[in-house]
Amino acid sequence: MCKIEKNIISKNSNGELSYCQNCKVFDLTFNNILIEMTPKEFVNFQKLVKNIDVEYWDSHFNRKYVKRNIPIVTCQQNLLLIFSFQELLSLKELIFSSKGNKLISSSNFYLSMN
Numbered sequence: 621m622c623k624i625e626k627n628i629i630s631k632n633s634n635g636e637l638s639y640c641q642n643c644k645v646f647d648l649t650f651n652n653i654l655i656e657m658t659p660k661e662f663v664n665f666q667k668l669v670k671n672i673d674v675e676y677w678d679s680h681f682n683r684k685y686v687k688r689n690i691p692i693v694t695c696q697q698n699l700l701l702i703f704s705f706q707e708l709l710s711l712k713e714l715i716f717s718s719k720g721n722k723l724i725s726s727s728n729f730y731l732s733m734n
């Protein structure tokens with residue numbers, strides 16, 4: 621993690637998305653998760669989250685027994701991130717622009733900061 625002050629892109633009660641222009645890295649803090657991503661990795665993460673089939677996962681588990689039932693697969697084989705429907709909405713709120721599911725572009729963000 622860079623010690624230089626980061627530019628906060630979005631923030632809510634579950635976390636924060638920031639960008640360090642010096643390191644060219646996005647930091648996504650969500651509850652007890654911290655993910656550092658290059659701009660390319662961030663765009664791939666956005667696409668992954670956008671394409672989650674919520675209806676499938678919502679019907680796949682009995683929510684009476686399983687609180688978090690929506691998985692996000694990571695590159696590490698033995699690590700899955702799991703979210704409830706509300707947590708997934710909160711995550712989407714952080715990583716997408718306020719205009720629906722429009723992807724936040726790191727190049728647009730960088731240009732708007734100058």
